[in-house]
Amino acid sequence: MAQYARGAAAVAVIRLRNPPVNALSWLLVTEPLISFSLTVLQALEDGLKRADADPSVKAVTICGENGKFSAGADIRGFSSPRKQGLGLGPIVSLIERSEKPVVAAIEGIALGGGLEVALGCHYRIAHVQARMGLPEVTIGLLPGAQGTQRLPRLVGVPAALDLITTGRHIPATEALKLGLVDEVVEENTVEAAIRLANKLIGQPLGPRRLSLKPVPKLPNMEAFLSEALAKVKKRAQGCLAPELCVQAIKAATEQPFADGVRKEQELFNILLTSGQAKAMQYAFFAERAVEKWTTPSGASWKSASPQPIRKAAVIGLGTMGRGIVTSLVKAKIPVVALEQNLEYLNMGRNAVMLLLEREAMKMEQGAQALDFHNPARLQFAVDFDVLRDVDLVIEAVFENMALKKEIFSNLSRICKPEAFLCTNTSALNIDEIASVTGRPQQVIGMHFFSPAHVMRLLEIIYGRQTSPTTIATAMQLAKVMKKVGVVVGNCFGFVGNRMMFPYSQQAVFLLEEGSRPEDVDQALEDFGLKIGPFRMSDLAGLDVGWRSRKDQGLTGPSLAPGTPARQRRGYRYSPLPDLLCEKGRFGQKTGKGWYEYEKAGGRTAKPDPWVHSFLCEYRNAHQIKTRFIDQEEILERCLYSLINEGFDILAEGIASGPEHLDVVYINGYGWPKHRGGPMFYASTVGLPNILAKLQKYSEIHPDIPQLRPSAFLKKLVAMGSPLLNDWMSHLHKQSNKL
Numbered sequence: 069m070a071q072y073a074r075g076a077a078a079v080a081v082i083r084l085r086n087p088p089v090n091a092l093s094w095l096l097v098t099e100p101l102i103s104f105s106l107t108v109l110q111a112l113e114d115g116l117k118r119a120d121a122d123p124s125v126k127a128v129t130i131c132g133e134n135g136k137f138s139a140g141a142d143i144r145g146f147s148s149p150r151k152q153g154l155g156l157g158p159i160v161s162l163i164e165r166s167e168k169p170v171v172a173a174i175e176g177i178a179l180g181g182g183l184e185v186a187l188g189c190h191y192r193i194a195h196v197q198a199r200m201g202l203p204e205v206t207i208g209l210l211p212g213a214q215g216t217q218r219l220p221r222l223v224g225v226p227a228a229l230d231l232i233t234t235g236r237h238i239p240a241t242e243a244l245k246l247g248l249v250d251e252v253v254e255e256n257t258v259e260a261a262i263r264l265a266n267k268l269i270g271q272p273l274g275p276r277r278l279s280l281k282p283v284p285k286l287p288n289m290e291a292f293l294s295e296a297l298a299k300v301k302k303r304a305q306g307c308l309a310p311e312l313c314v315q316a317i318k319a320a321t322e323q324p325f326a327d328g329v330r331k332e333q334e335l336f337n338i339l340l341t342s343g344q345a346k347a348m349q350y351a352f353f354a355e356r357a358v359e360k361w362t363t364p365s366g367a368s369w370k371s372a373s374p375q376p377i378r379k380a381a382v383i384g385l386g387t388m389g390r391g392i393v394t395s396l397v398k399a400k401i402p403v404v405a406l407e408q409n410l411e412y413l414n415m416g417r418n419a420v421m422l423l424l425e426r427e428a429m430k431m432e433q434g435a436q437a438l439d440f441h442n443p444a445r446l447q448f449a450v451d452f453d454v455l456r457d458v459d460l461v462i463e464a465v466f467e468n469m470a471l472k473k474e475i476f477s478n479l480s481r482i483c484k485p486e487a488f489l490c491t492n493t494s495a496l497n498i499d500e501i502a503s504v505t506g507r508p509q510q511v512i513g514m515h516f517f518s519p520a521h522v523m524r525l526l527e528i529i530y531g532r533q534t535s536p537t538t539i540a541t542a543m544q545l546a547k548v549m550k551k552v553g554v555v556v557g558n559c560f561g562f563v564g565n566r567m568m569f570p571y572s573q574q575a576v577f578l579l580e581e582g583s584r585p586e587d588v589d590q591a592l593e594d595f596g597l598k599i600g601p602f603r604m605s606d607l608a609g610l611d612v613g614w615r616s617r618k619d620q621g622l623t624g625p626s627l628a629p630g631t632p633a634r635q636r637r638g639y640r641y642s643p644l645p646d647l648l649c650e651k652g653r654f655g656q657k658t659g660k661g662w663y664e665y666e667k668a669g670g671r672t673a674k675p676d677p678w679v680h681s682f683l684c685e686y687r688n689a690h691q692i693k694t695r696f697i698d699q700e701e702i703l704e705r706c707l708y709s710l711i712n713e714g715f716d717i718l719a720e721g722i723a724s725g726p727e728h729l730d731v732v733y734i735n736g737y738g739w740p741k742h743r744g745g746p747m748f749y750a751s752t753v754g755l756p757n758i759l760a761k762l763q764k765y766s767e768i769h770p771d772i773p774q775l776r777p778s779a780f781l782k783k784l785v786a787m788g789s790p791l792l793n794d795w796m797s798h799l800h801k802q803s804n805k806l
């Protein structure tokens with residue numbers, strides 16, 4: 069768990085060893101088979117004491133095994149009931165108190181507790197490719213091993229606030245500029261650290277002990293911290309950790325080190341027991357779990373190897389296509405971008421170039437690294453012939469089955485036989501698109517989220533005949549584009565939009581019954597969603613859903629004469645969104661939708677008196693009794709109907725576990741990470757509670773099938789509401805209680 073060795077005559081080397089990332093585990097595992105294993109923290113403490121006791125050792129270097137310093141505390145340990153004794157903070161103090169110089173040799177990563185160990189060292193040397201950070205805030209915690217007290221003393225309050233409240237990882241070069249490390253090397257970092265340790269022997273260490281240093285003063289510290297707190301609270305949308313990080317740093321500016329450490333511990337314990345940390349740590353592991361995809365037929369990374377993508381093509385340079393091209397260029401994959409005519413091509417080219425210029429400005433190495441003016445990297449064309457040599461095509465034209473089929477039939481003819489054909493769609497049937505090609509096994513859905521170069525989520529949809537190699541290739545491409553790929557099955561709306569449908573439907577029904585758009589949005593935004601359903605609908609454009617409902621025959625000319633206004637196929641239907649569209653209210657783009665905006669294309673939503681009186685007239689016309697609807701009902705009807713659909717999706721095998729649904733919602737639909745995703749949230753509310761509420765609402769609204777509890781939810785409750793990790797194992801088990 070940590071190896072002790074002699075690096076040079078007088079220098080002891082303590083090497084943290086816990087693959088794959090040298091997490092600092094502090095659990096004494098009690099299972100008989102592994103009870104002998106030493107925790108990393110115990111081993112680190114033993115190494116320090118051994119070095120201290122050995123008179124021939126004059127200095128110490130701490131490094132990590134396999135070119136990685138440490139990814140910090142073992143995250144699994146925070147939710148384990150078997151935690152024992154050892155804390156990291158006291159060990160960091162022990163390092164700092166050492167009378168022998170201690171040098172951290174930082175390679176790969178030094179994150180969280182790993183960086184806190186390095187902050188206890190008297191000197192820090194980093195490899196030029198190393199990355200550092202205190203990402204505890206991203207898992208609902210704060211740097212609880214004295215990091216909130218040492219970092220401001222080393223780099224000053226503004227930089228410490230930035231690093232601790234965002235959790236961002238910074239490169240070694242930035243760490244050097246901030247003074248976080250003393251030296252950056254390109255050579256062997258451990259050898260450089262040993263050399264430095266040798267030179268330091270006998271030198272005074274007092275000035276290098278951060279706990280003894282004052283926090284650098286700012287002329288307006290109090291005002292600066294209050295402003296920072298206000299900013300952080302606004303950004304956090306109900307997440308506690310960023311706010312408590314600021315409080316801990318504030319303590320560093322006001323109190324002596326030891327008192328600051330006590331405050332840090334107090335705040336850390338609040339977070340640890342808040343429930344938010346558990347949700348965010350679940351989200352951390354959920355993201356890694358979905359990366360290890362499987363399908364119901366058993367395909368997985370083990371059975372399939374991704375094929376190399378040396379050149380890709382994107383068809384259609386609308387909003388989505390532009391973002392996809394940008395993502396591919398950023399991933400350094402040569403791209404051909406195709407449009408139907410020169411006018412659209414030029415428009416698309418200009419827009420892509422603008423996006424790329426902006427992205428390049430954000431990058432450390434700038435535009436040179438992207439090299440997007442080089443035609444070998446990015447080419448624009450109107451002729452399908454340029455697609456002959458590409459390895460993969462992503463079609464991103466608008467959602468029209470006939471058009472997509474025409475394109476795929478052409479692609480099947482023109483592209484080389486081994487090329488993969490992907491469609492960017494948010495709902496359409498992958499099998500139908502694949503059916504017009506001679507290679508359905510190489511056809512796959514890739515549902516990007518707008519803006520595609522920013523949003524991390526990528527739903528990857530396999531059809532009946534999609535091969536495991538095609539899935540593996542799409543997943544690998546997602547990884548290269550730094551996206552979170554989630555493999556899901558083929559059904560209308562896939563996972564994300566299918567769950568969204570009952571949610572949006574409830575939101576509109578609530579308007580019929582008495583709510584205003586701003587009431588519904590506020591309740592859901594207070595819950596933590598980034599944007600409520602009506603603000604979202606105005607942003608995306610109401611006309612998008614209107615077109616789809618017309619295609620489905622739910623409204624418009626194809627609607628059978630005599631169809632009741634508020635009923636379709638025997639169930640409740642609300643024509644409210646259609647009526648708004650008929651009045652040209654498409655949302656932000658027309659300056660009016662569920663809200664009003666300062667102008668067409670405006671972004672500031674203002675409650676609209678016109679909408680309020682329109683809703684009154686509508687309710688009167690349909691003789692709907694208006695009632696006051698409280699926040700609780702808004703949340704329950706919108707969120708529980710979404711969760712209910714999630715249970716059906718799991719039961720149908722569209723996703724292989726609840727984590728998939730949660731990762732989709734956190735990364736693509738603005739679900740608050742500190743609530744862990746909808747299915748995790750359901751597990752915290754308690755499945756019997758969700759079931760009881762759905763039963764209640766479905767009795768009140770028997771004409772809304774989406775409120776009828778899913779059979780799988782009922783089954784889980786009947787089986788005693790097992791832990792979320794065990795849900796899928798109960799899917800096919802018989803229950804005599806049902």
Ligand SMILES: CC/C=C\C/C=C/C(=O)SCCNC(=O)CCNC(=O)[C@H](O)C(C)(C)COP(=O)(O)OP(=O)(O)OC[C@H]1O[C@@H](n2cnc3c(N)ncnc32)[C@H](O)[C@@H]1OP(=O)(O)O
Binds near residue numbers: 088140156180181203
């Ligand atoms: C007692 C101390 C009290 C308080 C103070 C300290 C608090 C902390 O230190 S909290 C932890 C802070 N650290 C982090 O948040 C880092 C989290 N990890 C990452 O960001 C990334 O994993 C990485 C940058 C370190 C590596 O990324 P990548 O190369 O893409 O690999 P993976 O993410 O797939 O990770 C590989 C593998 O390692 C597991 N893992 C990573 N970090 C931890 C960790 N800190 N604890 C436990 N496990 C960790 C990760 O789950 C992967 O494992 P699986 O493949 O089995 O899922």
